[in-house]
Amino acid sequence: QKTLDVNAVRRDFPILAETVNGKPLVYLDNGASAQKPVAVLDAMERYYRECHSNVHRGAHTLGDRATAAFEGARETVRRFINAASTRQVIWTRGTTEAINTIANGLADRLQPGDEILVSTMEHHANIVPWQMVAQRTGAKVLPIQVTPQGELDLDALDSLLQSDRARILAVTHVSNVLGTVNPVRELIAKAKAKGVLTVIDGAQAVPHYRPDVQALDCDFYAFSGHKLFGPTGIGVLYGREALLEEMEPFMGGGEMIERVSFERTTWNTLPYKFEAGTPPIAEAVGLGAAIDYVEGLGRNALETAEQALLQRANELVETVPGMTVIGTAKEKVPVLSFKIDGLHPSDIGTLLDQQGIAIRTGHHCAMPLMEFFCVPGTARASFAFYNTLDEVEQFFAALQKIQRLFAE
Numbered sequence: 266q267k268t269l270d271v272n273a274v275r276r277d278f279p280i281l282a283e284t285v286n287g288k289p290l291v292y293l294d295n296g297a298s299a300q301k302p303v304a305v306l307d308a309m310e311r312y313y314r315e316c317h318s319n320v321h322r323g324a325h326t327l328g329d330r331a332t333a334a335f336e337g338a339r340e341t342v343r344r345f346i347n348a349a350s351t352r353q354v355i356w357t358r359g360t361t362e363a364i365n366t367i368a369n370g371l372a373d374r375l376q377p378g379d380e381i382l383v384s385t386m387e388h389h390a391n392i393v394p395w396q397m398v399a400q401r402t403g404a405k406v407l408p409i410q411v412t413p414q415g416e417l418d419l420d421a422l423d424s425l426l427q428s429d430r431a432r433i434l435a436v437t438h439v440s441n442v443l444g445t446v447n448p449v450r451e452l453i454a455k456a457k458a459k460g461v462l463t464v465i466d467g468a469q470a471v472p473h474y475r476p477d478v479q480a481l482d483c484d485f486y487a488f489s490g491h492k493l494f495g496p497t498g499i500g501v502l503y504g505r506e507a508l509l510e511e512m513e514p515f516m517g518g519g520e521m522i523e524r525v526s527f528e529r530t531t532w533n534t535l536p537y538k539f540e541a542g543t544p545p546i547a548e549a550v551g552l553g554a555a556i557d558y559v560e561g562l563g564r565n566a567l568e569t570a571e572q573a574l575l576q577r578a579n580e581l582v583e584t585v586p587g588m589t590v591i592g593t594a595k596e597k598v599p600v601l602s603f604k605i606d607g608l609h610p611s612d613i614g615t616l617l618d619q620q621g622i623a624i625r626t627g628h629h630c631a632m633p634l635m636e637f638f639c640v641p642g643t644a645r646a647s648f649a650f651y652n653t654l655d656e657v658e659q660f661f662a663a664l665q666k667i668q669r670l671f672a673e
């Protein structure tokens with residue numbers, strides 16, 4: 266079993282050596298976007314220096330190199346999520362585009378009165394596309410409630426599933442605000458028993474866990490490259506092949522067609538049917554490199570290191586008077602959303618930044634969840650495996666200082 270050498274790992278991420286406002290950077294905004302290792306930066310640069318051309322069409326060597334690198338990355342993703350075939354691995358710009366593609370593709374199946382179940386803890390990316398499709402089709406979007414601890418209320422899901430109008434269950438694997446890890450396998454099994462299609466938003470899960478889409482038995486799974494230590498502008502949509510075959514593509518253009526004529530245009534085979542236009546080739550290559558890098562570190566080692574950060578953070582909460590953590594689920598990734606009595610979240614963010622510490626504040630694209638917890642927003646520290654226990658302590662020392670300043 267591998268253990269993580271955090272100091273060695275930190276050297277793989279050049280940006281972590283930056284100074285901010287004269288202080289060494291403490292980057293605790295990994296939930297918004299994670300930093301990139303040299304392996305990713307090098308893979309992208311090498312691609313542009315040695316391989317770049319358009320894919321799938323060149324009658325020349327560079328075209329072949331670019332295609333091999335691009336399709337090689339798709340195979341890396343396939344292995345990462347254990348999809349049966351690369352036909353089921355579709356490149357998108359990110360989770361948002363993946364979920365929009367799924368929602369549009371499933372619209373034809375929806376009738377007025379059909380129900381789309383999401384949860385109160387969803388990111389807007391897993392709410393709004395469904396609302397847009399509901400508006401077009403007459404379907405309804407219904408929220409599954411969460412408990413005060415920030416876990417999904419499974420009884421609420423059971424009663425929503427009693428309705429024979431439920432068609433789609435779209436839930437997040439891990440909450441970006443609360444850090445809650447949802448029991449997606451159980452949720453999928455419950456939905457499946459009722460013939461309800463399942464869409465899993467894996468944006469916050471893949472930085473911490475390796476999803477096995479076959480073991481989960483989900484119909485769709487979506488994630489973004491940039492939260493998985495890869496580049497921006499690239500994401501993945503995994504889907505069950507029979508469903509992807511039936512779904513209409515969201516965008517038309519080059520690459521996604523088989524034949525075009527003014528009488529009749531036909532679609533390309535999977536996965537290309539959903540990949541209109543020149544794809545983000547270097548970004549796909551970068552994401553492949555990110556997956557190789559993270560998997561090379563060993564998921565068990567990463568999880569052990571991350572849970573140690575979370576545990577230390579939880580222990581230190583009581584050292585800050587008036588600090589309350591929102592989201593105390595039993596199973597959590599290292600994310601700490603919190604409020605401090607008498608302090609506005611955005612002030613906390615600004616004052617931490619002055620000390621070189623980066624967190625996120627606001628509604629975190631989860632307004633319904635903010636409403637549920639009766640807060641306008643929270644401050645959120647989200648940790649990655651390259652964060653250190655020392656950084657956790659610096660973060661709490663900074664919070665104590667801020668709290669004292671405002672108490673005076």
Ligand code: PMP
Pocket residue numbers: 296297358359360361362388390391437439440441466468469489630
């Ligand atoms: N879902 C969740 C749970 C997220 O945290 C995010 C990003 N904050 C998204 C979806 C959207 O991802 P992207 O902006 O990369 O499309």
